[in-house]
Amino acid sequence: MRSHENQPQPTRRDALQMVAAAFGLTALGPLERAVAAESRPTRARRGTKFLVMVELEGGNDWLNTVVPHTLPSYASQRPGLALDPSETLGLDSGPYATSDFRMHPNLVDLAQMYRDGEVAIVRKVGYPGPNKSHDKSKKIWAQGAREVANTSGWIARYAELEAPTALGAVSVGVGRHRAFVGGSSNPLALGSLARFRYDEDARYRNNHRHRVAIIKDLLEQRASGATRDVMLTGHTLASQIQGALSGYSSPVTYRAGALSVRLLDVARMVQAGFETRVYYTRLKGFDTHGAQAARHATLLQALDEGIKDLADDLKQMGVWNDAAIVMMSEFGRRNFSNGSGGTDHGEAGMMMVAGGTVAGGLHGPVMVDADVAARNLAYGMDFRAVYADLVENHLGMADASPVFAEALEIPTRPNLVL
Amino acid sequence: MEKWAVRAMPGTVAVCLGLSVWCGGCSSGVTSGSGGSSGGGGTPDPGSSMLAKATFDAGDVDHLLLRTQFGVTTGARDSAASLGVPAFIDAMLNVPAVGSTAAESEAAQLLVNAGDPPGLEGKFPSGSDVAEWWLYLMMRSQTPFQERLALFWHDHFAVATSVLNSQERHWMVNHVNVLRGQGLGNFRDLLITLSRDEAMLEWLDGDVNVKGEPNENFAREFLELFTVGADNGYTEADIQEASRAFTGYRNRLDVTTGLRYMEFDPDRKDIFAKVVFGQILTGNGETADDFDVMADLTMATLDVATWLAEKLLLEFVTDAPTTAQIANLAAVIAQHGFEIRPVLRTLFLSEAFYSARGTMVRSPVDFAVGFIRSTGLQISPGTLRRELAAVAQLPSQPPSVFGWPQGPEWLAADGMVERANLARRVIADRTYQSSNGFGVTLPAGTPDAAEVVDHYDDLLGVGLAAAERSTLITYLNSSVQAGPIAVPDPFDPTESRHVDERVRGLLYILANHPGFLAR
Numbered sequence: 022m023r024s025h026e027n028q029p030q031p032t033r034r035d036a037l038q039m040v041a042a043a044f045g046l047t048a049l050g051p052l053e054r055a056v057a058a059e060s061r062p063t064r065a066r067r068g069t070k071f072l073v074m075v076e077l078e079g080g081n082d083w084l085n086t087v088v089p090h091t092l093p094s095y096a097s098q099r100p101g102l103a104l105d106p107s108e109t110l111g112l113d114s115g116p117y118a119t120s121d122f123r124m125h126p127n128l129v130d131l132a133q134m135y136r137d138g139e140v141a142i143v144r145k146v147g148y149p150g151p152n153k154s155h156d157k158s159k160k161i162w163a164q165g166a167r168e169v170a171n172t173s174g175w176i177a178r179y180a181e182l183e184a185p186t187a188l189g190a191v192s193v194g195v196g197r198h199r200a201f202v203g204g205s206s207n208p209l210a211l212g213s214l215a216r217f218r219y220d221e222d223a224r225y226r227n228n229h230r231h232r233v234a235i236i237k238d239l240l241e242q243r244a245s246g247a248t249r250d251v252m253l254t255g256h257t258l259a260s261q262i263q264g265a266l267s268g269y270s271s272p273v274t275y276r277a278g279a280l281s282v283r284l285l286d287v288a289r290m291v292q293a294g295f296e297t298r299v300y301y302t303r304l305k306g307f308d309t310h311g312a313q314a315a316r317h318a319t320l321l322q323a324l325d326e327g328i329k330d331l332a333d334d335l336k337q338m339g340v341w342n343d344a345a346i347v348m349m350s351e352f353g354r355r356n357f358s359n360g361s362g363g364t365d366h367g368e369a370g371m372m373m374v375a376g377g378t379v380a381g382g383l384h385g386p387v388m389v390d391a392d393v394a395a396r397n398l399a400y401g402m403d404f405r406a407v408y409a410d411l412v413e414n415h416l417g418m419a420d421a422s423p424v425f426a427e428a429l430e431i432p433t434r435p436n437l438v439l
Numbered sequence: 440m441e442k443w444a445v446r447a448m449p450g451t452v453a454v455c456l457g458l459s460v461w462c463g464g465c466s467s468g469v470t471s472g473s474g475g476s477s478g479g480g481g482t483p484d485p486g487s488s489m490l491a492k493a494t495f496d497a498g499d500v501d502h503l504l505l506r507t508q509f510g511v512t513t514g515a516r517d518s519a520a521s522l523g524v525p526a527f528i529d530a531m532l533n534v535p536a537v538g539s540t541a542a543e544s545e546a547a548q549l550l551v552n553a554g555d556p557p558g559l560e561g562k563f564p565s566g567s568d569v570a571e572w573w574l575y576l577m578m579r580s581q582t583p584f585q586e587r588l589a590l591f592w593h594d595h596f597a598v599a600t601s602v603l604n605s606q607e608r609h610w611m612v613n614h615v616n617v618l619r620g621q622g623l624g625n626f627r628d629l630l631i632t633l634s635r636d637e638a639m640l641e642w643l644d645g646d647v648n649v650k651g652e653p654n655e656n657f658a659r660e661f662l663e664l665f666t667v668g669a670d671n672g673y674t675e676a677d678i679q680e681a682s683r684a685f686t687g688y689r690n691r692l693d694v695t696t697g698l699r700y701m702e703f704d705p706d707r708k709d710i711f712a713k714v715v716f717g718q719i720l721t722g723n724g725e726t727a728d729d730f731d732v733m734a735d736l737t738m739a740t741l742d743v744a745t746w747l748a749e750k751l752l753l754e755f756v757t758d759a760p761t762t763a764q765i766a767n768l769a770a771v772i773a774q775h776g777f778e779i780r781p782v783l784r785t786l787f788l789s790e791a792f793y794s795a796r797g798t799m800v801r802s803p804v805d806f807a808v809g810f811i812r813s814t815g816l817q818i819s820p821g822t823l824r825r826e827l828a829a830v831a832q833l834p835s836q837p838p839s840v841f842g843w844p845q846g847p848e849w850l851a852a853d854g855m856v857e858r859a860n861l862a863r864r865v866i867a868d869r870t871y872q873s874s875n876g877f878g879v880t881l882p883a884g885t886p887d888a889a890e891v892v893d894h895y896d897d898l899l900g901v902g903l904a905a906a907e908r909s910t911l912i913t914y915l916n917s918s919v920q921a922g923p924i925a926v927p928d929p930f931d932p933t934e935s936r937h938v939d940e941r942v943r944g945l946l947y948i949l950a951n952h953p954g955f956l957a958r
Contacts, residue, residue: 154644154656156839187852197831197838197851207851212829217853220860222867222947225940229863231923232944235914236859236951239907247850248800248953255855 064268064294065338070416073287073331073346074176074301075280076195077324079308080155081350082317083370084393087142088123094356094394102313102358112136117382127322130329131373139332140375141437143407144385145392147369147400149430151352155308155366158351163199165405165425173203175405176299178424179412180206184298187254188261191290192301193283200301207251208299209258214266214286218259265293273334280304280327288334291344298416307350311361324348328375335377342377345415345437349404356393369400372407374437378415384435406434414438487763488790489771495524495793501900502796503787505958506755507531508583510809511898528787532780534585537620546575549820550612559696562609566600569611570835571820574827576619577808577834578817588783589618590804590834591754594842596633596665598642600835606692606699610637611835626747626777627734630665634685634730637701643840646690646701648682650709658682660840661733667741668749673716680713684720684729703728716740738777744769751782756792758799758846764791797902797957800846803832803854805958807861810950813898816943817877818868826864830857862950866943879942881932888915888930895945901954911948915941 085102088109089095096103109123115136122142124132134140148167152158161167165175180190181204190208192198201208211217222229233256240253269289275281283302290297304324309316328346335341353370371385386401406429409421415438418424492499500519504511508531519527537543549572550561564572577586593615600611614636621629633639634657640646643657658681663669687708688701705725713720720736722729737743748768752760768786775781786792801809807827811817827833831854832843872878882894892911896903903911915937917925931937949955 160839197844199839202844210831210851210853216829217856219856220863222863222944224867224869225919225944227921227923228919228940228944229947231914231919231925232948234923235910236948239910239948239952242906243904243953246953247847248956251850251852252855252951252953252956254852255859258852259856 065292065340066294066296067339068343069296069298070343070345071291071297072299072411072416073284073344074200074299075284075324075328075346075348076301076303077307077320077348077350078159078303078305079350080158080352080354080366081307081370082309082313082354082364083350084353084356084398085313085317086125086128086321087371087373088125089121089388089393090123091121092388092390092393094390098357098393099364100358101362102364115381119383121383121388125318125321127318128325130325131375134329134332134375135381138381139377139379140373141379141381141435142383142385143372143374143402143435143437144383144388145369145398145401146349146372146385146404146407147352147398148403148405149400151368151397151400153352153366153368155351160199162349162351162404165200165408166427168427174198174200175408175424176200176301177202177204177206177208179299179416179418180204180208182423183416183418184296186296187258188290188295188297190299190301191295191297193286195301195303198301211262211286213283214262214289217262219256261293261295262290265289265295268293271334272337273330275330275334276326278323278326280323281330284327284331285334288331288338291335291340292338309354309363310359310365311363313358313363332375345374345376345379345411347411348373348375353398355397356395368397370398372404374411376415378439380437380439384437401431402433402435403429403431405429406432407437410434410437484763485790486794487761487767489767489785490790491525491785491788492790492793498796499793500524500527502793503528505809505900506792506799507587507787508812509577509587509805510813511900512812513898525788528784531582531584531787532623532784534582534588534619534623537616540581542576542579542581545579546572549575556697559698561612562696562698563605564608564612565605566603566608566836567821567824569600569608569615570824570827570833572612573615573834574808574823575820577804578811578820578823583808583812585619585622588622589615591751592618592622592629593834594754594837594845595750596639597837597840597842598636598638599837599839600638602642603638604699606697607637607641607690609698610641614638615835623780623783624778626743626772626779627738629779630738631731631734633665634661634734635688635701635728637699640688640701641690645685646688648686648688649707650683650686653679653682653686653709655679655682657685661685662737662741664840664842666737666743666746668746671746672741677715680715680720681733683709683711683713684715684722684733687728742769744772744777747777748772751786753845755786756799757795767791797900797954799958800849801956801958802843802845802849803827803830803858803861804834806858806950806956807865809958810862810865810899810946810955814865814895814946815877815880816865816868816872816946817875818865819871822864822868822871826857826861830854830861858956859947859951862947865950866947869939879938879946881938881942885932887932888912891915891930891932891942892945895949899946899949899955900958901949901952903952903954907952911945914948915945917941 085104088104090106106123108126110126110128110132111123112132112135113120116138131140148161163174164172166172176190184190185206187209189206192201192210194212197210201210219233237256240249243249266289269292275285287300306320335344349372350370352367354364354367359365392398405425409425412418412421412424500516501511504515508515547561550564550568552563555563580586598614600608603611617632617636621632643660644654645657648654648657655678658678662673687703689704689707690699691702692699710724715736720732722732745765748765749760752764752768771785772782804827837843882890889912892908915930916927918928919925930941
């Protein structure tokens with residue numbers, strides 16, 4: 022039995038009370054804050070499964086994230102960089118207790134979530150013929166296709182088939198990501214919710230509001246057409262998104278890190294009841310060729326805080342069982358450290374998936390010492406098999422093969438969904 | 440057309456623009472804009488004809504300016520009217536030598552930084568400096584077609600500054616100057632120059648492509664993007680052999696200047712014979728690289744003219760080229776031996792070019808630079824850089840070697856909001872404009888609201904419907920109070936506040952009209 026299932030999930034009434042607790046307070050406090058008189062129902066839709074993709078951009082050093090501390094080569098390959106078991110965090114309790122791995126000391130909350138049965142670790146994830154170029158490898162992950170030929174992004178393909186509305190798939194703070202390019206659905210790319218609005222002409226605010234109203238009027242009166250329709254969609258979405266921004270309230274206080282800020286935007290959209298099936302954002306800076314220890318620690322702290330904040334928020338909204346938060350990176354890093362206290366571009370890595378209906382614990386091929394004694398971690402599970410598992414068994418697509426059409430050399434899938 | 444075909448999955452191609460007469464996705468692939476006959480019979484279809492149009496009206500002039508100069512300006516209109524369209528095109532295709540204009544001298548200052556060593560001023564630009572240098576030229580150049588054409592080649596041979604470090608970024612300035620300076624010469628020469636270009640070598644791993652350890656990055660894109668398109672007459676084995684022919688360069692540091700350079704190094708070159716496209720490529724041995732031999736072999740063996748024709752059509756003529764259009768322009772390219780200047784002259788005079796006005800979707804750069812140039816409301820290059828980054832088309836920083844989205848691919852809701860905000864920035868950048876001598880230019884005399892609306896509708900090529908026109912006349916004839924509530928208040932062109940508030944507001948509304956997104 023998973024430990025968190027022993028604790029009752031918040032009921033709808035609990036959630037309402039939690040939200041009410043925060044509503045009206047200018048500074049949001051922790052869950053236990055005093056109850057405010059006013060009440061605002063959460064609009065988050067229950068039962069609509071969604072993914073939150075979190076890209077660890079730059080090539081995460083997975084071996085120092087989820088540490089295979091029992092393998093002798095781990096320490097011998099990384100003098101000065103290997104983490105000592107005394108500082109790392111144990112995963113050896115809870116429903117999926119393991120002593121094979123420990124987590125980086127800054128992954129305090131993710132380690133706890135693992136022990137609570139809410140985090141899956143997928144080992145040896147990659148693809149055949151690893152490419153050590155950031156650009157090429159990111160492209161392979163984004164397109165979900167190993168062939169170098171240009172193709173559309175996997176999220177664009179998914180959205181076109183399964184979520185073809187303006188809010189079907191939304192990225193936050195990643196520009197026009199290649200996973201979103203192609204297809205007819207034109208998934209929404211947001212810098213941030215706050216940015217998605219019609220800026221004011223500060224000198225003539227009233228006049229500018231009038232201008233925007235005229236523009237919208239003119240568009241509404243025109244016959245439908247591709248340009249007119251998408252411009253009008255812009256106006257509609259801007260209202261919805263500004264509504265999500267202003268209507269959001271939560272007892273959860275997000276921390277200020279780069280990832281938390283973006284995940285807060287995701288939470289706002291979830292709470293607003295958007296029909297979004299795939300959210301996508303990233304944390305940058307994982308290309309740790311030099312002086313890795315401190316930089317990696319900072320990044321993992323930001324990751325840990327962001328995931329924890331979002332998870333708490335989704336739990337209080339009552340949609341934790343609908344969420345799967347997926348953490349991945351374009352490649353892992355070398356098994357051995359380089360001469361400048363860092364690690365160079367490697368091959369396979371791992372993934373972590375968190376959520377209320379995620380089958381926690383270890384997935385993917387068992388790692389043995391030879392894996393870490395080699396120069397690079399070899400892949401033993403294709404990332405597309407992981408994605409396909411999530412797309413079918415979490416998002417509920419009957420058959421993910423139109424999204425991931427390429428035949429896989431290693432087709433074995435994990436079973437990440439309870 | 441691999442690049443577009445793969446992006447335009449089923450559903451995208453069948454998009455019809457809500458703009459007058461044309462449907463980009465008509466399965467017959469026929470344009471109906473000119474009213475010409477397209478079915479059977481012996482009548483050539485004007486939509487695909489490369490024969491010169493007989494006469495040109497004012498609408499044709501505006502169309503030419505919109506497609507080739509970022510947009511209409513009164514100066515260019517006057518020039519075309521006095522010269523006549525053919526002579527105007529000849530003048531347009533006669534671009535000044537790189538480095539010879541006042542705008543370039545001004546722009547070059549944007550590359551200079553305080554810490555530059557004496558004699559090396561401008562050689563250590565930041566990535567932002569490079570972008571702003573070129574954006575300044577786009578906004579201010581007296582020969583905007585030079586920048587417009589360079590932007591086309593930039594999308595075709597897409598290289599991004601982001602891969603260059605501070606010792607290398609001067610390569611990007613050289614690279615853009617090749618696009619600006621050689622874009623009207625022979626395609627073969629441009630192809631070879633850009634293949635050896637230092638920014639290109641770095642971008643596509645030319646400097647780590649060495650004998651015994653070939654790197655296929657450049658060879659693949661050379662074929663897939665620069666010359667013939669994916670899966671079009673070559674094999675994976677050809678890519679592997681071609682990559683051997685592209686060996687021979689190394690990235691070196693000049694310790695005196697602190698600048699990097701690419702050097703041909705015979706020791707890194709694979710001198711042995713390669714078999715490319717079923718032919719033995721012997722090459723230049725140890726004396727020089729084989730890039731020219733590869734370019735010649737490719738152009739002699741594969742159908743480069745068709746690929747280039749399609750790219751030129753997608754840039755200047757239509758978002759959905761027909762087979763007939765491609766074949767006809769390819770024939771022109773072949774006839775002129777890949778000399779770009781006469782090819783473009785033929786294209787810009789052709790029936791096909793004028794057959795479907797206002798049917799293409801403007802890219803963000805075309806939208807922004809066009810709005811700025813047509814209205815005369817210049818903004819600082821730094822402001823434009825930030826705005827274009829927000830709208831995801833910053834020249835010098837294409838997202839990948841595949842360049843930018845094209846045509847209808849730009850029609851995303853987030854991009855529309857960003858464009859509105861870009862237009863907002865242009866009309867609201869009053870401080871920069873007043874301190875640099877720019878401002879709203881009204882039609883001569885004391886125009887009333889209708890004349891002002893008509894003037895900008897015409898200049899920006901919006902094409903307002905009658906009801907829209909009267910809405911905007913009413914807008915100009917109103918003051919707006921909190922609410923917002925519009926109250927009748929006749930427009931007075933001598934009232935500076937009316938101009939500052941209402942005319943700028945009119946420009947903002949027009950920029951947010953579907954007609955302004957078309958070209």
